[in-house]
Amino acid sequence: MARNITPRSQDYSQWYLDIIKVAELADYAPVRGCMVIRPTGYAVWEIIQAKFDKAFKETGHVNAYFPLLIPSSYLQKEAEHVEGFAPECAVVTHAGGEKLEEPFVVRPTSETVIGAMFSKWVQSWRDLPLLINQWCNVMRWEKRPRLFLRTSEFLWQEGHTAHATRDEAEAETKKMLGVYAKIMKEDLALPIVEGVKSAGERFPGALDTYTCETMVSDTKALQAGTSHFLGQNFAKAFEIQFQDANGDQQFAWTTSWGVSTRMIGAVIMTHSDDDGLILPPRIAPTKVVIVPISKDDAKFAEMSAKAHELADKLCAVLGPLSVKVDEQNHMRPADRFFYHLQKGVPLRLELGEKDAANEAVRSVRRDTGAKEDLKWAELPERVPAILDDIQKSLYEKACAFRDANTYEVDSYEALKAQLAKGGWVKCFFAGSVEDEKKIKEETQATVRCYPLAEKDRVGTCVYTGKEGAHLAIFSKSY
Amino acid sequence: MARNITPRSQDYSQWYLDIIKVAELADYAPVRGCMVIRPTGYAVWEIIQAKFDKAFKETGHVNAYFPLLIPSSYLQKEAEHVEGFAPECAVVTHAGGEKLEEPFVVRPTSETVIGAMFSKWVQSWRDLPLLINQWCNVMRWEKRPRLFLRTSEFLWQEGHTAHATRDEAEAETKKMLGVYAKIMKEDLALPIVEGVKSAGERFPGALDTYTCETMVSDTKALQAGTSHFLGQNFAKAFEIQFQDANGDQQFAWTTSWGVSTRMIGAVIMTHSDDDGLILPPRIAPTKVVIVPISKDDAKFAEMSAKAHELADKLCAVLGPLSVKVDEQNHMRPADRFFYHLQKGVPLRLELGEKDAANEAVRSVRRDTGAKEDLKWAELPERVPAILDDIQKSLYEKACAFRDANTYEVDSYEALKAQLAKGGWVKCFFAGSVEDEKKIKEETQATVRCYPLAEKDRVGTCVYTGKEGAHLAIFSKSY
Numbered sequence: 001m002a003r004n005i006t007p008r009s010q011d012y013s014q015w016y017l018d019i020i021k022v023a024e025l026a027d028y029a030p031v032r033g034c035m036v037i038r039p040t041g042y043a044v045w046e047i048i049q050a051k052f053d054k055a056f057k058e059t060g061h062v063n064a065y066f067p068l069l070i071p072s073s074y075l076q077k078e079a080e081h082v083e084g085f086a087p088e089c090a091v092v093t094h095a096g097g098e099k100l101e102e103p104f105v106v107r108p109t110s111e112t113v114i115g116a117m118f119s120k121w122v123q124s125w126r127d128l129p130l131l132i133n134q135w136c137n138v139m140r141w142e143k144r145p146r147l148f149l150r151t152s153e154f155l156w157q158e159g160h161t162a163h164a165t166r167d168e169a170e171a172e173t174k175k176m177l178g179v180y181a182k183i184m185k186e187d188l189a190l191p192i193v194e195g196v197k198s199a200g201e202r203f204p205g206a207l208d209t210y211t212c213e214t215m216v217s218d219t220k221a222l223q224a225g226t227s228h229f230l231g232q233n234f235a236k237a238f239e240i241q242f243q244d245a246n247g248d249q250q251f252a253w254t255t256s257w258g259v260s261t262r263m264i265g266a267v268i269m270t271h272s273d274d275d276g277l278i279l280p281p282r283i284a285p286t287k288v289v290i291v292p293i294s295k296d297d298a299k300f301a302e303m304s305a306k307a308h309e310l311a312d313k314l315c316a317v318l319g320p321l322s323v324k325v326d327e328q329n330h331m332r333p334a335d336r337f338f339y340h341l342q343k344g345v346p347l348r349l350e351l352g353e354k355d356a357a358n359e360a361v362r363s364v365r366r367d368t369g370a371k372e373d374l375k376w377a378e379l380p381e382r383v384p385a386i387l388d389d390i391q392k393s394l395y396e397k398a399c400a401f402r403d404a405n406t407y408e409v410d411s412y413e414a415l416k417a418q419l420a421k422g423g424w425v426k427c428f429f430a431g432s433v434e435d436e437k438k439i440k441e442e443t444q445a446t447v448r449c450y451p452l453a454e455k456d457r458v459g460t461c462v463y464t465g466k467e468g469a470h471l472a473i474f475s476k477s478y
Numbered sequence: 479m480a481r482n483i484t485p486r487s488q489d490y491s492q493w494y495l496d497i498i499k500v501a502e503l504a505d506y507a508p509v510r511g512c513m514v515i516r517p518t519g520y521a522v523w524e525i526i527q528a529k530f531d532k533a534f535k536e537t538g539h540v541n542a543y544f545p546l547l548i549p550s551s552y553l554q555k556e557a558e559h560v561e562g563f564a565p566e567c568a569v570v571t572h573a574g575g576e577k578l579e580e581p582f583v584v585r586p587t588s589e590t591v592i593g594a595m596f597s598k599w600v601q602s603w604r605d606l607p608l609l610i611n612q613w614c615n616v617m618r619w620e621k622r623p624r625l626f627l628r629t630s631e632f633l634w635q636e637g638h639t640a641h642a643t644r645d646e647a648e649a650e651t652k653k654m655l656g657v658y659a660k661i662m663k664e665d666l667a668l669p670i671v672e673g674v675k676s677a678g679e680r681f682p683g684a685l686d687t688y689t690c691e692t693m694v695s696d697t698k699a700l701q702a703g704t705s706h707f708l709g710q711n712f713a714k715a716f717e718i719q720f721q722d723a724n725g726d727q728q729f730a731w732t733t734s735w736g737v738s739t740r741m742i743g744a745v746i747m748t749h750s751d752d753d754g755l756i757l758p759p760r761i762a763p764t765k766v767v768i769v770p771i772s773k774d775d776a777k778f779a780e781m782s783a784k785a786h787e788l789a790d791k792l793c794a795v796l797g798p799l800s801v802k803v804d805e806q807n808h809m810r811p812a813d814r815f816f817y818h819l820q821k822g823v824p825l826r827l828e829l830g831e832k833d834a835a836n837e838a839v840r841s842v843r844r845d846t847g848a849k850e851d852l853k854w855a856e857l858p859e860r861v862p863a864i865l866d867d868i869q870k871s872l873y874e875k876a877c878a879f880r881d882a883n884t885y886e887v888d889s890y891e892a893l894k895a896q897l898a899k900g901g902w903v904k905c906f907f908a909g910s911v912e913d914e915k916k917i918k919e920e921t922q923a924t925v926r927c928y929p930l931a932e933k934d935r936v937g938t939c940v941y942t943g944k945e946g947a948h949l950a951i952f953s954k955s956y
Contacts, residue, residue, distance in 0.1 A: 029545040030552070030594055031582060039540035039610065046541065057799065062517035063524065067507040068546075068584070068615055068631050069568070074508070090547070090573040092584065095630075096619030097565050104509060106546070106570065106584075116508055132517065137546055137615065141574030152573075153546050321535065 005342075007274045012218045017147065019268055022342045023277040026147045033145040033152035037261065040343065041148075043285035044264055045155065049135065051187050051283075052157060052259065055179045061131040061159060066113050068137075069104035074112040077237040081111065084204025088140040090152070106139040111205065111230070111256055114160045115238030122162055122252060124243050129172070130162040148265030149222070149478050156260035162240055162252040166231075169253035170208075173229040176257040177210040180225040188267050189280040189395040190214040190224060191402040195449025197226075198429075198472065200436035203256075207231040213448045213473065215402040216269035219422045221448045221475040224266050227257035265478070270398050271367075277344030278366055280394050281387040288314060288323045288383060289340045290361070293333050293352045300329055303351055310349070310361070310379060317380050318387075341366060346390050347383065349374070367394060406473075412462045419443045419474060426451075428459035430469035439463065439474070448473045483820075485752050490696045495625065497746055500820045501755035504625045511623040511630030515739065518821065519626075521763035522742055523633065527613065529665050529761075530635060530737065533657045539609040539637060544591050546615075547582035552590040555715040559589065562682025566618040568630070584617040589683065589708070589734055592638045593716030600640055600730060603722050607650070608640040626743030627700070627956050634738030640718055640730040644709075647731035648686075651707040654735040655688040658703040666745050667758040667873040668692040668702060669880040673927025675704075676907075676950065678914035681734075685709040691926045691951065693880040694747035697900040699926045699953040702744050705735035743956070748876050749845075755822030756844055758872050759865040765800045766792055766861060767818045768839070771811050771830045778807055785829055788839070788857060795858050796865075819844060824868050825861065827852070845872060884951075890940045897921045897952060904929075906937035908947035917941065917952070926951045 004022055006014040020026050025041035028034075037045060053063075069092060075082045089105040107113070114132070122130060135157045142152045159176060163169040177194055184190045190212075197209040206228035214224045234240070235251040244250050271278040281287050290311055292303030304327055311323040324345075326336050333350075340348055349361040359376045363383075367390050374382050405423040409415050418425045420443070429447065431439070440446050454471045461469035482500055484492040498504050503519030506512075515523060531541070547570060553560045567583040585591070592610070600608060613635045620630045637654060641647040655672055662668045668690075675687040684706040692702050712718070713729040722728050749756040759765050768789055770781030782805055789801040802823075804814050811828075818826055827839040837854045841861075845868050852860050883901040887893050896903045898921070907925060909917070918924050932949045939947035 027595065027598070030549060030591065031545045031547045034545040034547065036545065036595055037543040039542045042542045043540065045543075062521065064517045064520045065515040065523075065633060067509045067512040067514065068617065069509045069512065071508060087575050090570045090582075092568045093571045094581075095568040096621065103572075104568075113508065117505065117514055120505070139546065143574065155543060 005274060005276060008217070013146075015274070016265075016269060019272050019277050020147050023344055025264070025268070025277070028147070031152070033142045035145075035147050035151045035153070037155070040285065041264060044267075044279070044283055045261055047283045047285065048183075048188070048263060049157075051183050052179075053135070055183060056133050056157075056159065059131075059175065059179060061133045061161075064132050064134060065136065066107075066110050066117065066134055068107055070107050070110070070113045072103050072105055074116065075105060077112060078205045078233055080233075081205040085109065085140070088142075090139050090141055107136075108138055108140045109256075109258070110134065110136075110138075110158055111160065111234050112238070115234045115240060115254070118160070118162050118252070118254075119239045119241070122240055122242050125164050125245055128162060128164045128242060128252065129168065131159075131172075132161065133157055133159045146265075146478075148268070149262055154261050156258050159255070159257045161255045162235070163254070164242065164244065164250070164252065166253050169231075169255050170229050173208065173210060173227045173255045173257070176255070177212065177225075177227040180212050180227065180257070180259060184212055184214070184224055184263070185395065187280065187282040188263060189282075189391060189398060190263075190266055190270055191395070191398040192224065193402075193449065193451050193473065194453070195451040195473065197449055198436060198447040200433040201447060203228045205230060205233050207233070211449050214266050214270065215398075215405065215424060215475075216266060216478070217272075217401070218269070219405045219424070219475075221424060221473070221477040222262075222266045222269070223448070223477065224263050225257070225259035228255060230254045230256060271394055272344070275338075276342030278394070279344040279346060281346040281391050284322075284344065284346050286322065286324045286343075286345050287318050287387060288347045288349060289326055289345045290323065290349045290351060291326045291333070291336055291340070293350065299353060303353075303356060306356065307351055310351075310376060313380055314383055317384055337364070346387060349379075365390060410459075410462060415462055415474060416443055419445045419476065422476075424448070424473050424475045426471055426473055427462045428457075428469035429463060429472035429474075430461040430466040431463045435463055443474070445474045445476045448475050448477060483752060483754060486695070491624075493752070494743075494747060497750050497755050498625050501822055503742070503746070503755070506625070509630070511620045513623075513625050513629045513631070515633070518763065519742060522745075522757070522761055523739055525761045525763065526661075526666070526741060527635075529661050530657075531613070533661060534611050534635075534637065537609075537653065537657060539611045539639075542610050542612055543614070544585075544588050544595065544612055546585055548585050548588070548591045550581050550583055552594065553583060555590060556683045556711055558711075559683040563587065563618070566620075568617050568619055585614075586616055586618045587734075587736070588612065588614075588616075588636055589638065589712050590716070593712045593718060593732070596638070596640050596718045596730070596732075597716050600718055600720050603642050603720055606640060606642045606720060606730065607646065609637075609650075610639065611635055611637045624743075624956075626746070627740055632739050634736050637733070637735040639733045640713070641732070642720065642722065642728070642730065644731050647709075647733050648707050651686065651688060651705045651733045651735070654733070655690065655703075655705040658690050658705065658735070658737060662690055662692070662702055662741070663873065665758065665760040666741060667760075667869060667876060668741075668744055668748055669873070669876040670702065671880075671927065671929050671951065672931070673929040673951065675927055676914060676925040678911040679925060681706045683708060683711050685711070688930075689927050692744050692748065693876075693883065693902060693953075694744060694956070695750075695879065696747070697883040697902070697953075699902060699951070699955040700740075700744045700747070701926070701955065702741050703735070703737035706733060708732045708734060749872055750822070753816075754820030756872070757822040757824060759824040759869050762822065762824050763800070764802045764818075764821075764823050765796050765865060766825045766827060767802045767804055767823045768827045768829060769804045769811070769814055769818070771828065777831060781829055781831075781834060784834065788827070788829075788854060791858055792861055795862055815842070824865060827857075843868060888938075888940060893940055893952060894921055897923045897954070900954075902926070902951050902953045904949055904951050905940045906935075906947035907941060907950035907952075908939040908944040909941045913941055921952070921954075923952045923954045926953050926955060
């Protein structure tokens with residue numbers, strides 16, 4: 001087999017890019033920092049999208065579409081927001097053959113323009129809550145792009161909601177974090193930790209940012225999704241006001257929350273190995289590939305017909321188009337096996353002449369390589385069970401890896417020493433934004449979050465010595 | 479009832495905008511010429527999208543995503559293409575705080591950047607056909623925007639395919655026209671005529687453009703979707719070459735085809751009346767609304783519970799979230815009825831105390847106003863049948879209207895006279911692009927298409943007197 005993937009141990013970044021290349025997930029676009037999401041990568045995105053979209057609708061949200069271009073003046077209306085995003089914006093200065101009076105920015109996120117529309121739509125308490133989501137492209141100019149993780153353009157969803165009370169908006173922020181975490185754990189098999197961001201890592205304009213942090217296979221952290229409690233900052237900047245039941249004018253309380261194509265980067269880094277991509281079955285476009293094998297053309301046609309028959313039966317259980325038949329008979333069997341292995345197909349069913357004689361196939365798991373002979377008749381029952389087991393074991397393996405690479409320390413010296421070695425490092429921390437900056441300079445690591453599951457633990461801050469500090473996770477990150 | 483819609487007979491344009499407003503389909507964005515697609519309008523788009531997407535996948539196409547920004551130099555590579563699109567482009571000149579070396583245009587369509595990627599991906603005849611589709615936003619600066627019909631930004635899909643032979647590419651172009659026409663007729667209930675465009679109306683860079691033309695209720699034509707045979711123009715401009723089975727280098731043959739949110743404009747104009755929106759049931763997000771009615775609070779709660787029970791039973795047949803219960807009991811019943819009528823809900827089921835005593839509801843069709851008492855037990859069977867009948871009768875009504883407003887003439891004088899009165903006018907035509915321009919100046923009408931169903935009819939051109947001319951449809955259009 002040609003070695004077309006750099007080993008992880010040799011060059012992790014190159015390994016990641018090689019996986020994307022051999023699995024045909026994405027490609028660099030001719031526009032610097034932008035990517036082309038190839039059909040296989042996009043099919044993964046469509047499946048992920050469908051799962052989130054369903055969950056949003058089940059929690060009462062509706063989709064809408066807002067303009068790509070935002071007047072520059074809008075960005076200025078929220079002080080922290082413009083400071084955070086203006087330097088990354090792409091700017092349209094000409095259109096329709098003329099110079100524009102006011103330049104537009106290509107949306108880096110849509111709080112501002114959606115805030116302006118909400119102020120038109122919200123009049124009375126009866127109009128609230130307003131629960132809206134948008135699937136779209138956004139643009140943030142990247143100096144050091146990396147496919148899926150950081151590209152100048154990416155696809156995402158941004159939820160934007162307005163509520164009558166602070167409590168309701170905070171509850172929404174946390175509810176959507178939970179929706180995110182559930183799908184990321186159950187479907188993407190990511191070892192997510194839910195937490196709240198430190199002041200230095202908050203979304204520009206938010207009072208609180210909640211995050212789904214995950215650990216990838218080089219032990220760095222990756223922020224897979226965030227949910228922001230925006231307080232009344234955007235409501236005041238864009239005059240989202242309503243008349244309450246007593247007839248008084250009130251400012252609304254808003255939230256926003258988003259996940260993007262960057263999740264695909266997290267999936268690739270978490271599960272794949274030196275042979276190629278590994279995809280959790282629930283988000284794999286092709287869950288099973290059947291490979292008929294025969295050197296004899298007539299026999300191959302026969303095997304192939306049988307393979308299609310089995311594929312149809314499996315599709316009825318696993319969903320349309322989720323089982324493929326490999327008919328690349330101009331290639332050697334081993335090359336055909338490796339082709340699908342590299343592309344991350346969770347389960348391969350080999351159908352040779354001997355297998356056929358036994359009314360069986362030889363199944364090979366992508367994650368463990370485990371082989372098993374399965375009778376044709378038992379496929380519709382056994383294959384879903386094997387796929388469920390792959391899904392479960394990928395998640396468990398990722399969680400075990402995260403736990404094995406998470407440390408707890410009680411001094412700043414120990415924090416620095418462990419961060420230099422890698423992994424996530426927990427410690428009590430109550431430093432300021434300024435302290436966070438200094439620690440980042442010294443360690444290249446940041447506070448990833450204060451994990452919600454451990455919010456009751458308090459102790460002495462390793463940096464300031466303050467008592468009553470909460471437990472934080474520090475790590476280098478993508 | 480407050481008259482919040484301008485009658486069609488008084489001001490057609492204003493009627494159209496009023497419908498969009500009362501049905502909460504879309505809103506003007508703070509960016510000139512751009513629109514916000516509101517949740518109800520977007521839900522219609524999602525249903526339409528799902529139908530097309532399914533049909534694309536069933537015909538072997540896969541989705542992908544290409545960059546929003548296109549280097550200006552790309553547009554220059556195909557001579558007709560740049561002439562057609564450059565004047566409408568929005569241009570990004572600055573990004574990441576710096577002036578760009580080469581400006582980017584926001585994609586008006588993606589033949590160029592997709593062509594560049596295809597040239598990387600296509601090497602051998604084994605890589606063909608390449609059948610790719612993209613769902614995305616595009617931008618064409620509009621001087622006279624109109625919601626859904628012409629906005630500076632709109633949502634669409636663009637199919638792009640590459641083939642080994644001319645025949646295959648031409649067959650693909652026609653196949654996708656057929657896919658479009660079927661969905662537009664069966665689901666959108668539009669009275670589509672399939673045809674081929676005249677030279678003057680072709681896509682810039684295409685050898686042939688096929689179109690789905692529809693007639694809206696002021697008898698003007700609206701182009702609802704197009705499919706282009708691009709020959710080898712883009713393959714040569716972007717070097718999409720492959721090695722054929724004999725080892726020779728060949729240029730590929732390409733196609734592109736697209737439908738957009740403008741179809742929603744066609745639906746609104748075709749079916750709605752002076753009371754508000756009318757939506758064909760198959761693309762209505764809310765297919766049925768149940769309105770429980772009682773002045774007594776306890777009784778209302780009882781009715782409401784019953785309504786939810788009936789809604790759940792109907793959702794099991796019609797699809798999740800497709801049946802709503804109206805609980806706006808602070809409004810008068812008549813106002814609640816009118817609320818849903820204006821929003822185009824195909825069927826209303828009223829549940830008053832008398833109806834409840836009879837274990838029945840009173841059903842009211844949006845299209846005809848026809849009322850019928852239906853027993854609760856028969857709803858899961860009768861409601862889908864009524865919705866099917868509404869769907870069918872909307873399509874038949876639209877076709878009958880189109881036919882009643884289509885004329886055939888045999889002289890240029892008669893053509894001009896009829897065009898001044900309105901409608902579609904058929905005649906034999908074999909004029910040049912120059913002739914088409916002159917006719918447009920004199921009549922404000924254009925050749926909408928040469929209808930495929932009548933391609934065998936030939937006669938004397940009404941403008942040039944040439945023999946062997948084909949039958950063309952002239953009309954004013956959106």
